[in-house]
Amino acid sequence: MSGGNGTLEARWDGSTPPVSKIVGIRRGQSAAEELAVPDSYFAGADRGRPFSIFEKQSVGPRLFVDAILEDRPLRPDFGDGHAVQCVVEAALRTERTSMGFAPGAQLSVLRRRS
Numbered sequence: 001m002s003g004g005n006g007t008l009e010a011r012w013d014g015s016t017p018p019v020s021k022i023v024g025i026r027r028g029q030s031a032a033e034e035l036a037v038p039d040s041y042f043a044g045a046d047r048g049r050p051f052s053i054f055e056k057q058s059v060g061p062r063l064f065v066d067a068i069l070e071d072r073p074l075r076p077d078f079g080d081g082h083a084v085q086c087v088v089e090a091a092l093r094t095e096r097t098s099m100g101f102a103p104g105a106q107l108s109v110l111r112r113r114s
């Protein structure tokens with residue numbers, strides 16, 4: 001993941017759990033450094049068993065199911081996904097037609113089937 005102030009990478013050496021370490025480099029630095037992941041992020045999950053996080057925390061598909069069972073909203077939701085798809089569709093249309101869209105233009109990727 002890159003941003004204006006630096007880059008983060010998840011690295012895997014092929015033998016240990018999928019994400020072996022996280023390294024980062026800040027803008028202006030010449031070398032990357034390994035970053036420690038705090039134990040609090042694992043919240044009871046076993047670092048040696050990376051998929052145990054799905055047993056101990058409400059993440060991934062379990063998060064979706066827990067939100068349904070607890071009748072609570074979850075973000076991002078389908079509306080957020082639709083908004084992202086509208087932006088992608090506008091970018092693709094702009095590329096195809098060389099015409100832009102004004103900020104705030106009403107865009108929709110939903111189409112009626114004929």
